[in-house]
Amino acid sequence: MAQKKQTYNQAIAEIEEILEKMENEELDVDELSDKVKRVSELVRFCRNKLKNTEEEVEKVLKEMEE
Amino acid sequence: MAQKKQTYNQAIAEIEEILEKMENEELDVDELSDKVKRVSELVRFCRNKLKNTEEEVEKVLKEMEE
Amino acid sequence: MAQKKQTYNQAIAEIEEILEKMENEELDVDELSDKVKRVSELVRFCRNKLKNTEEEVEKVLKEMEE
Amino acid sequence: MAQKKQTYNQAIAEIEEILEKMENEELDVDELSDKVKRVSELVRFCRNKLKNTEEEVEKVLKEMEE
Amino acid sequence: MAQKKQTYNQAIAEIEEILEKMENEELDVDELSDKVKRVSELVRFCRNKLKNTEEEVEKVLKEMEE
Amino acid sequence: MAQKKQTYNQAIAEIEEILEKMENEELDVDELSDKVKRVSELVRFCRNKLKNTEEEVEKVLKEMEE
Amino acid sequence: MGQEAITLFQLNQKIKGVLDDAMLHSIWVKAEIGELRVNRTGHCYLDLIEKDETNDQINARSRAMIWAQNYRMLKAYFESTTGQVLGAGLKVLVKVTVQFQEVFGLSLIISDIDPSYTMGDLARKRREVLMRLEEEGVLEMNKELDLPPVIQKIAIVSSPTAAGYGDFINQLDANPYGIKFYHHLFPAVMQGERAEQSIAEAFDSVFEHIGVFDAVVLIRGGGATIDLLCFDSYWVAYHIAQFPLPVLTGIGHERDESVADLVANTSLKTPTAVAAFLIERAGDFLTIIDEKAKIIAEMARDLIQEEKQRTEQIATSYVPGVKLDLQRRTGRLERLIGRLPLSVSRRMGEESNRVMRMKDKIFDTGGQLVKDRKAALLRYQQSLLLLPKHKLSEEKRRIGYLENTSRLNDPDNLLKKGYSLTYLDGNLVKNVSGVKPGDIVNTRFYDGELLGKVEMVKKKNKNQNKK
Numbered sequence: 001m002a003q004k005k006q007t008y009n010q011a012i013a014e015i016e017e018i019l020e021k022m023e024n025e026e027l028d029v030d031e032l033s034d035k036v037k038r039v040s041e042l043v044r045f046c047r048n049k050l051k052n053t054e055e056e057v058e059k060v061l062k063e064m065e066e
Numbered sequence: 067m068a069q070k071k072q073t074y075n076q077a078i079a080e081i082e083e084i085l086e087k088m089e090n091e092e093l094d095v096d097e098l099s100d101k102v103k104r105v106s107e108l109v110r111f112c113r114n115k116l117k118n119t120e121e122e123v124e125k126v127l128k129e130m131e132e
Numbered sequence: 133m134a135q136k137k138q139t140y141n142q143a144i145a146e147i148e149e150i151l152e153k154m155e156n157e158e159l160d161v162d163e164l165s166d167k168v169k170r171v172s173e174l175v176r177f178c179r180n181k182l183k184n185t186e187e188e189v190e191k192v193l194k195e196m197e198e
Numbered sequence: 199m200a201q202k203k204q205t206y207n208q209a210i211a212e213i214e215e216i217l218e219k220m221e222n223e224e225l226d227v228d229e230l231s232d233k234v235k236r237v238s239e240l241v242r243f244c245r246n247k248l249k250n251t252e253e254e255v256e257k258v259l260k261e262m263e264e
Numbered sequence: 265m266a267q268k269k270q271t272y273n274q275a276i277a278e279i280e281e282i283l284e285k286m287e288n289e290e291l292d293v294d295e296l297s298d299k300v301k302r303v304s305e306l307v308r309f310c311r312n313k314l315k316n317t318e319e320e321v322e323k324v325l326k327e328m329e330e
Numbered sequence: 331m332a333q334k335k336q337t338y339n340q341a342i343a344e345i346e347e348i349l350e351k352m353e354n355e356e357l358d359v360d361e362l363s364d365k366v367k368r369v370s371e372l373v374r375f376c377r378n379k380l381k382n383t384e385e386e387v388e389k390v391l392k393e394m395e396e
Numbered sequence: 397m398g399q400e401a402i403t404l405f406q407l408n409q410k411i412k413g414v415l416d417d418a419m420l421h422s423i424w425v426k427a428e429i430g431e432l433r434v435n436r437t438g439h440c441y442l443d444l445i446e447k448d449e450t451n452d453q454i455n456a457r458s459r460a461m462i463w464a465q466n467y468r469m470l471k472a473y474f475e476s477t478t479g480q481v482l483g484a485g486l487k488v489l490v491k492v493t494v495q496f497q498e499v500f501g502l503s504l505i506i507s508d509i510d511p512s513y514t515m516g517d518l519a520r521k522r523r524e525v526l527m528r529l530e531e532e533g534v535l536e537m538n539k540e541l542d543l544p545p546v547i548q549k550i551a552i553v554s555s556p557t558a559a560g561y562g563d564f565i566n567q568l569d570a571n572p573y574g575i576k577f578y579h580h581l582f583p584a585v586m587q588g589e590r591a592e593q594s595i596a597e598a599f600d601s602v603f604e605h606i607g608v609f610d611a612v613v614l615i616r617g618g619g620a621t622i623d624l625l626c627f628d629s630y631w632v633a634y635h636i637a638q639f640p641l642p643v644l645t646g647i648g649h650e651r652d653e654s655v656a657d658l659v660a661n662t663s664l665k666t667p668t669a670v671a672a673f674l675i676e677r678a679g680d681f682l683t684i685i686d687e688k689a690k691i692i693a694e695m696a697r698d699l700i701q702e703e704k705q706r707t708e709q710i711a712t713s714y715v716p717g718v719k720l721d722l723q724r725r726t727g728r729l730e731r732l733i734g735r736l737p738l739s740v741s742r743r744m745g746e747e748s749n750r751v752m753r754m755k756d757k758i759f760d761t762g763g764q765l766v767k768d769r770k771a772a773l774l775r776y777q778q779s780l781l782l783l784p785k786h787k788l789s790e791e792k793r794r795i796g797y798l799e800n801t802s803r804l805n806d807p808d809n810l811l812k813k814g815y816s817l818t819y820l821d822g823n824l825v826k827n828v829s830g831v832k833p834g835d836i837v838n839t840r841f842y843d844g845e846l847l848g849k850v851e852m853v854k855k856k857n858k859n860q861n862k863k
Contacts, residue, residue: 008546008681015688022695029074029115029703033122036696040130043689050546050575050682057549057578060608064580074703078710085714088721095140095181095725099188102718105710106196112707120700127693140725147732154739161206161247161747164740165254171736172258178729186722193715206747213754220761227272227313227769230762231320237758238324244751248744255740262733272769279776286783293338293379293791296784297386303780304394310773318766325759338791345798352805359807359817359824369802376795380788387784394777 008049011042074115077108140181143174206247209240272313275306338379341372408498415502420494422507428487430457438464440471444490444504460492460504470509477511480518484589485625489513518628525630525655534637538661541642544610545681547674550579551602551609551641553595555586560615560648560667567671573679580609586616591626599635606640613674614656615646615667627654636660646670811842828853 018035021027027035084101087093093101150167153159159167216233219225225233282299285291291299348365351357357365402410430443440462446455462470474482482488491508529535550568554561561581568577584598585591595614602612614636616627626632627647633655636643642661646669647654657663664670803809807817817840818825825831831850839846 008544012545012681012685012688015685015692019688019692019695022692022699027699029119029699032696032699033119033126036123036126036692039689039692040126043130043685046685047682050548050573050678053576057608060605061578061580064605064608078706081710081714085710085717088714088717091721091724093721095178095185095722098718098721099185099192102189102192102714105714106192109196109707109711112703113711116700116704116707120704123696123700127696130689130693144729144732151732151735151739154743155735157743157746159743161244161251161744164743165251165258168255168258168736168740172262175262175729175733182722182726182729189718189722193718196711210750210754213758217754217757217761220758220765223765223768225765227317227765230765231317231324234321234324234758234762237754238328241328241751241755241758245748248748248751252744255744259737259740262736276772276776283776283779283783286779286787289787289790291787293383293787296787297383297390300387300780300784301390303776304390307394307773307777307780310769314766314769314773321762321766325762328755342794342798345802349798349801349805352802357805358826362805363807366802366806369799373795373799373802376791380791380795384785384788387788391781391784394780 008046011046015039015042072111074112074119077112077115081105081108081112138177140178143178143181147171147174147178204243206244209244209247213237213240213244270309272310275310275313279303279306279310336375338376341375341379345369345372345376405498408496408501412496412498415494415496418494422491422493424489424510425492425504426487426489426513427456427458429482429484430454432483434467438467440464440467442506458502458504460490460506462506466507470506474509474511474514478515478518480514480625481587482509483625486514487517522628522655525628525633526658528630529633529637529655529659532634534634535659537637538639538643538659541640541661543642543661543677545684546575546678547610547642547644548575548577548678549608549610550577550674551605551612552579552581552615553584553598553602553612554581554615554667556581556583558586558616560646564613564615564646564667564671567668568674571675571679573675573682575675575678575682577674577678579613580605587626592629592631595626595632596635599639602641603639609641611642611644611661612639613644613646613667613670614660615670616648627656629655632656633659644670644673808842811840816841828855 018027018039021035084093084105088098088101150159150171154164154167216225216237220230220233282291282303286299348369352362352365425444427444427446430445432440432442434440442460442462443457444460445457447453448455471482474480480486489510489512490504490506491510492504492506495503495505497503526535552561552564554564565579568579571577582598582601585594599612602609627645636645636656637659643659645654645657645660645663646665646667647656647663648666653663662673664673811817819838819840820831820835825837831837831853833850833852835850837848837850839848
């Protein structure tokens with residue numbers, strides 16, 4: 001699962017790294033499914049983060065209002 | 067049978083090595099049937115590996131693509 | 133009969149050596165029939181070896197194709 | 199008659215020795231007929247040897263072709 | 265008559281010795297007829313010897329040809 | 331008459347001795363005439379000897395030729 | 397007391413009379429607008445001031461007004477030319493007529509305004525601000541900050557009452573991608589004299605919560621009003637430039653970019669544009685991620701397919717390979733075997749010929765040997781035929797010679813030739829010295845003898861006797 005601190009930048013960097021490896025044919029069949037899983041996680045992480053409300057952030061913002 | 071730790075790449079490399087030896091006639095007849103067995107095992111191992119990898123990857127991708 | 137440890141390649145090498153000696157007239161009449169017998173044994177050994185190998189290989193290949 | 203242990207090569211060598219002596223006129227008339235007899239024996243021995251060898255070889259070759 | 269042990273070569277040597285003496289006129293009239301007889305005997309001995317040898321050789325060769 | 335044991339050579343030697351004496355005029359007329367008679371006898375002896383020898387030789391040679 | 401006094405009205409009449417006499421009509425005056433307000437009827441009342449360049453102290457001040465009808469015209473002209481709201485803080489070049497009214501006192505009636513003066517002044521001020529920021533090395537600072545791919549947590553510096561703000565919020569919240577934006581308003585006065593200070597304070601407040609936000613959005617809420625002076629101010633620009641988060645501006649200017657726009661990380665024309673930018677950027681990110689994931693998915697599938705093909709190719713290709721190998725080997729073996737009978741029979745044939753040659757040679761040599769011996773023997777035989785005959789004939793000749801020699805010495809032969817022998821007393825007379833006359837001598841001839849007496853003896857010379 002996505003780490004606490006993972007940012008969009010890190011996620012896309014990781015995805016791009018995997019993509020680059022694939023394009024350079026540096027990716028083994030052995031690694032393939034792990035890497036694909038990883039990409040899937042990263043995509044899901046980004047989507048969640050983008051579309052779903054993070055309660056922590058909401059809370060911080062609310063505290064600020066007071 | 068394939069060892070626990072064997073990777074797909076190692077298997078392919080081993081197959082190619084054996085095939086090259088075969089083509090260069092570096093292989094004694096005495097070794098031939100063992101080597102054929104070996105290649106056969108390796109091919110089976112590779113097929114399984116690919117099949118498993120494909121299933122895993124497809125599962126992940128389907129989840130991702132939804 | 134062929135020795136336990138004799139390899140196909142050794143047998144072929146021995147046949148070639150005897151043939152070459154014969155063709156270069158390095159072989160005595162006294163040795164000739166023994167050498168021809170030897171070649172005959174070696175040929176039988178090689179043929180068996182090839183036949184067995186072929187059978188083994190066929191078997192392996194059939195297994196693989198299933 | 200040929201001795202048990204006589205080889206074809208020894209026989210040929212003896213014939214050649216006698217021939218050489220004859221050609222160099224080192225051979226007495228008294229010895230001549232004995233020597234000629236000897237050569238005759240040797241030649242017969244050689245021919246037999248050749249014939250036997252040929253038969254053996256033929257046999258071996260026939261076996262080999264089967 | 266020729267002695268038992270006389271060889272062809274000895275006979276020839278004796279003939280030559282006598283003839284040489286004759287040529288060098290070292291031979292008395294008194295000895296002459298004895299010596300002529302002697303040579304005659306020797307020649308006959310040699311002829312026989314040659315004839316026998318020839319026959320023997322011929323015989324051997326004929327046997328050999330068969 | 332010629333003595334039994336007299337040889338041709340002795341006869342010739344005697345003739346020559348007499349002739350030498352004659353030439354050296356060591357003989358007077360009386361001896362001379364005796365000596366001449368002696369020579370005559372000796373000559374006859376020699377001739378006979380020669381004749382006999384010749385006949386013997388002829389005989390031997392004829393035998394030899396046969 | 398007791399002094400003659402005039403009424404205020406009289407005094408003001410006098411002042412009015414002096415001023416009228418001074419003919420202070422249509423004079424172009426440079427001044428700064430200190431304050432400006434418009435009353436219900438549309439007349440505009442201003443405070444014109446002049447400050448000391450060095451200490452900002454007010455050197456001069458005068459009230460001024462523009463009649464409502466004139467004001468509407470001038471304002472539109474000025475604002476459309478300069479892009480600035482005619483208001484406090486601006487330096488203006490105005491055409492005035494000095495008017496003194498007894499009730500209101502001194503007032504400057506503005507009849508015209510030259511916008512180009514104001515524009516020059518503003519431009520100069522802006523240049524000064526930019527130069528200062530550059531000298532301080534902060535001009536590009538905010539621009540150098542990386543703009544995150546997704547700006548999701550937004551600090552908004554704006555006026556809460558402004559319509560622009562509300563639109564901005566609505567636009568963000570209703571984005572078509574369903575992206576959740578977090579935003580918090582840091583209220584600030586966006587126009588007027590207090591604006592500069594208020595904006596700077598708002599940025600300070602954002603700074604206190606800097607960890608929460610991805611970026612600061614500075615948007616101006618004012619609809620038609622275009623009071624942008626504060627955005628050219630040094631302090632606002634200074635705050636923006638040095639701010640550790642990227643600042644996006646949507647101030648809504650028509651003409652030149654404000655200094656705030658120049659130093660901001662990203663400047664857009666309007667709050668709407670900023671909202672659209674943020675939405676598109678996040679949306680793009682989503683799209684990029686999806687696309688890359690899709691490419692990876694395709695590549696993964698391709699890789700698997702390729703490897704499958706490769707494996708299957710190996711699986712199918714090495715079978716013929718092995719068979720070919722075995723065939724090759726079989727062929728090689730059979731070729732070797734094929735060489736055997738030929739080389740054996742060649743070898744055997746050679747040996748057989750060799751033995752045959754030897755046999756023939758023995759025959760020839762043996763025959764020759766016997767022949768040579770026979771010939772030698774024949775030669776001896778021939779010698780034997782010749783040599784004794786030769787010897788015998790020689791001996792014969794020799795005997796003949798000896799006989800002849802002997803015969804020559806036979807005295808009988810001498811007698812026959814006429815020689816004779818004389819004997820005395822039986823002895824041969826060889827000389828006359830032993831003979832004396834009277835001796836009886838016997839003389840022999842070849843055919844007989846004579847007896848006689850010696851009558852006389854005659855002796856010859858010795859010389860003659862030698863024969």
